[in-house]
Amino acid sequence: DAEITQSPRHKIIETGRQVTLACHQTWNHNNMFWYRQDLGHGLRLIHYSYGVHDTNKGEVSDGYSVSRSNTEDLPLTLESAASSQTSVYFCASSGAGAYEQYFGPGTRLTVT
């Protein structure tokens, strides 16, 4: 069955370190998204991509970067992690021309 996965599921890193969160989907979806979820803020969009080599900034993109080298993957990189980036990160995907998003299981990131 098609699915969307994230790894790692939990990560603890020190302030200033670089970390990459993986997102892999087998839906063959063109659109992929990264959100962060914090209590009281709901889901906030970090970056998104409509296809290979396409990336766009969302409302909270500072300190994050993404790259899209194939259809299946959209890794999220924190170049120099800050404590404010402690959060739960969700990856999502949707088909071309479709609104419905399918979410991954999430990655809980703690920056100490």
Place this chain on the structure above:
Amino acid sequence: GENVEQHPSTLSVQEGDSAVIKCTYSDSASNYFPWYKQELGKRPQLIIDIRSNVGEKKDQRIAVTLNKTAKHFSLHITETQPEDSAVYFCAAADAGGSYIPTFGRGTSLIVHP
């Protein structure tokens, strides 16, 4: 950009009661309104959605209504059960083809047995 307000932030009901969650949006061009349910420690999952050409949609105990003139939409859950306890998110997406929903901040629904 789009702004989605969601109320209440917390809703506590007794099993069997109805629950209503309300959202308002700012962009009159929005035409797609999904609702996601997120159980504790799990991923958000789409439970129902409505498009602007429809005023109401039902799926068993769940219904969504849309008032485009007033720019608000609501989720109605009847005969609530403990397994309905979760955080519910509304969202709105525009007709411009971005396919990016703007989410509300969520409502924590607690159904007491």
